[in-house]
Amino acid sequence: MSRTSVKTSTLPAASRLDRWLEACLRFTRQRPLGAIGAAIIGIMIAAALLAGFVSPYDPLVTNYGRMLQAPSSLHWFGTDSFGRDVFTRIIYGSRTALWIGFASSLLGATLGALIGVTSAYFSGKIDLMLQRFMDLLLSFPLIILALVVVSLLGSGITNVIFAITVPMVPRCALVVRSSALALREMPFVEAARALGFGPLRIIVRHMLPNVMAPYLIMLTAFLGQAILLEASLTFLGLGVAEPTAAWGLMLRGAAVEFAERAPWMALFPGLAISLAVFAFNIFGDSLRDALDPKLRLP
């Protein structure tokens, strides 16, 4: 039987899946770099989910008899200044990184998209006000926001997520807004308005789905950035706290101090961060190339 006849005789759900799979294969063939990025991300997600099964040790248990040991068959990536296994902490760290990355970019991009579309839809005074507010958020230093959040709510993953989400909102809002501006003039929006649909419904049901492309692209761009931001904030003492396993935390303090005697302490988390951000960015890039090459990212 020919392929087409199989397709037409299957249920719509399956054919959607089929098409999706085909798109993925095309993507891999046409944009190998992006595929590599996706593969790395896949590995990271797998590691995060299966952390308990894959890691040889407990990430939190200290062992003062085995501090600062070089990579060996016992400890593939060596141990840190408390005797904890670096390899285990890197794996558990992927959990923290992905959780922070996904949560904050999802939150930031979604909020940003909502604001961007709303701003574009209403235009006029509301648009102006929202624009100024976005300007304010953009120009406001991240450190203060992070510090406020951390001081008030304490350090901890959820609070870091809040802190990191804030700078993402205006960036996404700006990008989505410019896409949505074009949308506003389109006939289907006019039609919706003529039919008497309220602004909320138009924004959510009609406009939002059509800015999916820039939304997804911003999302993937933010993922990498979130991981980096967490690392920087932790470096300044404002992010996640010990003894959580987080890559940025692993780079702080002891890693720098023992950078010569125990270079593996700084090397592996640094590589992990770089690799993760690299993967997200290259995947996002290829995604943009595939979906909307004209898109200008701030």
Next chain:
Amino acid sequence: MLKYPDLSIVRRFASLLLTVVGSLAVAGVAAFAAETPRSGGELVFAVGGTPPSYDGHRETTFAMLHPVAPHYSTLLRFDPQNYPKIVGDVAESWQVSKDKLTYTFKIRKGIQFHDGSVLTAKDVKATYDKIIFPPEGVVSSRQATYAVVDKVESPDGQTIVFRLKHPSASFLANLASPWNFIYKADILAKDPRWYEKNIMGTGPFTFVEYVAGSHWVGKKNPNYFMKGRPYLDGYKALIIRDTAPRVAAVRSGQAHAEFRGFNPGARDDIVKTAGDQVVVQEIPWVCNLTVTINNEKKPFDDVRVRRALTLAIDRWEASKALSQISVMKYVGGLFRPGSEFATPESELVKLAGYGKNIEASRTEAKRLLREAGVPEGFSFTLKNRNVREPYEVTGIYVIDQWRQIGLNVNHVQQEEGAYFNDFRQGNFDTGIDFSCDFMDDPDLQLFKFISSEKSPVNYARYNDSVLDELYDKQSRTTDPKERLKLLRQFEKRVVDEKAYQFPPTLWWQRIVVHSAKMKGGKVTPSHYVNQDLRDVWLAQ
């Protein structure tokens, strides 16, 4: 017939004698020259912070002291070669009355301020009036330590008299405080806050410039009262806030020294690169970390729970492990190991938490917890600063030790503002607190442990009149043996019997690494003391 001695023998003997004497002389000269301080050169050292104001009476940070101290003199100082022996700086000699209530000092003649005016007792009186009885609007950070002083008088230009309310064993040492810069009376009369933003002292170096956040420069004072000093032509303090570039500065030779102290990792790195071009001096530091317990919160109001907490900590193991990765090193009670007040080890191991049999201690701890009704896996928080060394390191260690008696502790690290605020408000279960003094003095070290209502630095929220009494007694005793007895009692009560708050582990090790060219800067247990650089010289 030969009437004269054989000339050849004489000649040979003479030449031998000459050679021996000559070489001895040369060696002697060489040795002498190697140790003779040489004048000249500019000392460059790194400082880990920016000075807030320039007033020593007001500030409490080494970041002010290190660049500014060389501009000033104090009444007394610690003998650099013989800490803690006290010698005079501006004071030439002194007498203490039989009843120990009157201290009379003779001021040296001919000391000049950097503007040429002569220092008299009037200036010393004005200085100490500012420290002990600050005028309106002036903050004197160490005012409470001089509460024992009734009056300060200057009967004539070269004499200054302190009248005390009661005898005080530590008073003389307190006058050697490196913070008590001698200021000019005329200036203080016009504006008591002038010294916050200006420099006018009698010290070995005059002020050249300060570029905010960058560097501080001083120049040799040609009219310094100690003839031949200072050796250096000048100094430059580089402000380097972050540890990594600070270590790198000494390591690369761009700075000769850093006077606060590095940790063992930094020391090893520097030695590895610079080899014999650097010298390392190590000494126990008058600094430690304490586990503070909120005595007002359940279940920590129960002495059994507190004792369990201290019994669980293996201090001897900690010393071995932590000293490799941080400055935490020496096991001690409330007094610095190595000081005259320190409890000898034989006595120390009898205190709760200091025993060498950790298994027995932990079993006892678990039993106490059960008795007090604390369930297995009980959870509470430990509040700490978010500085790695040595706070975080200690916090992690302590939590690990408590885990082994079945307690589940959350490590909450906060930045400074939140941390101090929480401590003050009593918004914590347990916490890591620190203590750094400028000298070994029970009055200073024990101040933290007397009743909270009397001591603003006691965050543990308890009141204990027995401790207060002991404190006053030891402060007024002038018999050293009697004093030691009282100190032992105090320590036992705080650390063992009541376990209000206790050193979790250790006293710090002060590791100072400096260029081999820098000489004369013998380190003391305190990084606040002897920082005026008058004894420092640079070899070729």
Next chain:
Amino acid sequence: MRHYILKRLLLMIPTLFGVAVLIFLLLRVLPGDIVELKYAGTGSYAPKEALARERAQLGLDQPLWKQFITWIVGISLLDFGTSMWTGQPITHEIAIRLELSIELAVMATFVAILISIPLGALAAVKQDTWIDYFVRIFSIAGLAIPSFWLAIVIILTFVIYFRWLPPLTFTSLWVDPKANLTQLIWPALAVGYRYSAVATRMTRSAVLEVLREDYIRTARAKGLRENAVLIRHALKNALLPVITVIGLEFAFLVGGLVVTEQVFNLNGIGKLFVEAISQRDYTMVQSLVLLTSFIFIFVNFLVDLVNAYLDPRIRFQ
């Protein structure tokens, strides 16, 4: 045009006011105040009344709205007050550090432009070849590597292998250019590399787009050499979005290089900022935030202006 400029300039004011209100409130929400922090350490046995007096002197006992009004009025008269921590005038404290931060930002921008434009154009021209892949990997690596990690690696390499460190104190470019550049070139390279990542990708996509345009095909049809096509026609038109991106990123650089300044020990605005925050030096932080926000908004405005000038389509909107 003039109308547009005026409107934008006027719109800056409410934004800056919003920033002022936000920073004022957020700071006071933070726990701990400067007096507590200053005298909280060991060795401080100052009585409570003295501390209360300090607070009064700094104006901290006034009701919030009064503190705010006093500050805002001062700002509008260009009087930024004194730092609560050192007591020195804020303009003095900031001026010393601003020179370094601005110079670093400019140098990093130069580095970024030097790297990104040639590389981006090259990648576009050789699209989908291994040169293209290499350029893309190279530029994304710049984005991916944590900046402080890179900075630490640079410093350690110097110290360990050359036993040398860049000068630790800042000398002005006009006083001693050699010392100045020896200090700043390394952070400029580290920052510039990262900065170039964004610009390279933008250049690449902009050039790609332009190369598809009709007028390029016409130029080629006319027989112009590839180089001439590239430089005279493509690059000129591709530059617009590139300038936009570079301008936007520059706006973040002044005051945004906190971690870099810390690791390289640069006495700049970023370092001052972090210190002032941990010291709860309200006046200093407020002034710094206003300054960086102003720079950010102003640079944005300039970029928009350049856009409007260069692209007639926008100008006549």
